[in-house]
Amino acid sequence: MKKIIQGFRWDTDKADKVCDICEGYAGDFRRIDAGLYRTKRAKKYFLAGAGGPMTVFAKNVDQNSWTGSEGIIPISDEDARRYAEKYADTDTIEKFFAIQDA
Numbered sequence: 001m002k003k004i005i006q007g008f009r010w011d012t013d014k015a016d017k018v019c020d021i022c023e024g025y026a027g028d029f030r031r032i033d034a035g036l037y038r039t040k041r042a043k044k045y046f047l048a049g050a051g052g053p054m055t056v057f058a059k060n061v062d063q064n065s066w067t068g069s070e071g072i073i074p075i076s077d078e079d080a081r082r083y084a085e086k087y088a089d090t091d092t093i094e095k096f097f098a099i100q101d102a
Contacts, residue, residue: 001048003072008039010072012048015039018080018096019088021047029054031068036083038096045080047073 002011015037024031034049034057050070051057059069075083077097084093093099 001072005072005074008042008044008074010037010039010046010048010074012037012072015046016096018045018084019092021049021083021087024052028052029068031055032057036080036087038080045075045077047075047083 002009002013004010012035016039018036018038021032021034021036029052032049032051032055034047034051036045037048038045047056048071049057050068052068053066055068056073057069057071058066061067081093081097084097088096
């Protein structure tokens with residue numbers, strides 16, 4: 001999947017995949033089936049995949065009407081870390097994020 005957003009090319013084929021994100025069940029408005037990626041050059045994070053009308057992939061189709069969709073969504077480093085902490089293993093998190101000892 002590839003898309004240009006805010007002057008940056010976001011391409012799943014050229015980015016490092018951090019982890020898979022999958023929750024919900026078929027038909028669930030909160031269903032997400034996506035990957036968390038980091039670009040190799042700029043080290044920016046993004047989600048690529050699909051989700052229902054109550055997810056970050058939701059699209060407005062009419063006044064007060066939403067539908068699920070698919071695509072690429074740039075996210076902040078902080079949001080990426082939260083997704084990784086929920087879905088990735090410890091070694092992966094330490095590979096992509098600066099982690100401190102408690």
